[in-house]
Amino acid sequence: MLNKYEKSNMEKTCPVVGIITLLSKKWNLLILKLLNEHDKKRFSELMIEISGVSSRTLSKRLKELETAKLIKKVKFNEIPPRVEYSLTASGKELIGCFRYLHKWVERYLK
Numbered sequence: 001m002l003n004k005y006e007k008s009n010m011e012k013t014c015p016v017v018g019i020i021t022l023l024s025k026k027w028n029l030l031i032l033k034l035l036n037e038h039d040k041k042r043f044s045e046l047m048i049e050i051s052g053v054s055s056r057t058l059s060k061r062l063k064e065l066e067t068a069k070l071i072k073k074v075k076f077n078e079i080p081p082r083v084e085y086s087l088t089a090s091g092k093e094l095i096g097c098f099r100y101l102h103k104w105v106e107r108y109l110k
Contacts, residue, residue: 001035003041019094022068027061033088035071036095070094 011013023029027050034049035041041049046058053061065071070091076082089093
């Protein structure tokens with residue numbers, strides 16, 4: 001197990017660590033998958049499709065993915081308020097990386 005210094009040093013030398021840390025958080029990959037399958041999703045739709053996630057956790061994960069610029073949030077000035085989430089160009093490109101990873105797994109780990 002890495003101590004605090006080693007992890008910090010590893011993050012400095014390997015830029016991939018940050019994205020792996022973000023993607024390894026529970027629900028994040030599933031959120032990206034759902035947004036990739038559908039052009040956009042509302043918060044309530046994500047809540048229904050991701051059984052077992054609390055609204056607080058989903059909100060936190062969406063905020064993290066938005067901060068990482070993998071998803072975007074669009075607010076509509078309506079009553080009741082409507083918010084939609086979708087993948088950014090960066091998020092779509094990341095999904096492309098998953099396709100290569102899937103091919104690699106099929107080739108070497110099956």
